Amino acid sequence: MFKKQRPSDDGSWPVEIRFNKAKAIVSLEYDDGFKGEIPYELLRVESPSAETRGHSGQTPVPVAGKKDVSVIGADPVGRYALRISFSDGHDSGLYSWPFLKDLSANQKSHMKAYQKRLKEHGLNRD
Numbered sequence: 001m002f003k004k005q006r007p008s009d010d011g012s013w014p015v016e017i018r019f020n021k022a023k024a025i026v027s028l029e030y031d032d033g034f035k036g037e038i039p040y041e042l043l044r045v046e047s048p049s050a051e052t053r054g055h056s057g058q059t060p061v062p063v064a065g066k067k068d069v070s071v072i073g074a075d076p077v078g079r080y081a082l083r084i085s086f087s088d089g090h091d092s093g094l095y096s097w098p099f100l101k102d103l104s105a106n107q108k109s110h111m112k113a114y115q116k117r118l119k120e121h122g123l124n125r126d
């Protein structure tokens with residue numbers, strides 16, 4: 001659990017972040033009343049890292065097989081982000097407070113877009 005940090009783009013501050021291993025979700029609460037959750041799988045596949053965003057403008061193949069990934073650690077980076085470590089060894093994405101809020105608020109559309117990319121590449125979540 002992390003307490004109040006830095007404001008997000010809309011000026012809101014995260015006041016609580018809880019990782020729930022049993023449910024494989026992270027729960028977020030911001031000082032503007034926003035509350036949301038993000039499944040670990042979505043956190044991993046939408047990681048703000050070169051692996052998932054691409055190198056030098058190239059669009060990468062989507063990360064597959066992460067349905068059962070878990071979070072094994074999270075550390076604050078300054079006052080603006082978290083570095084999340086996953087059970088598959090990935091730990092290079094810096095998750096800013098606005099990014100986490102967006103991922104939570106729009107998780108259905110993010111997941112739908114991810115599943116579409118997987119299908120286009122003949123991949124699956126397992």
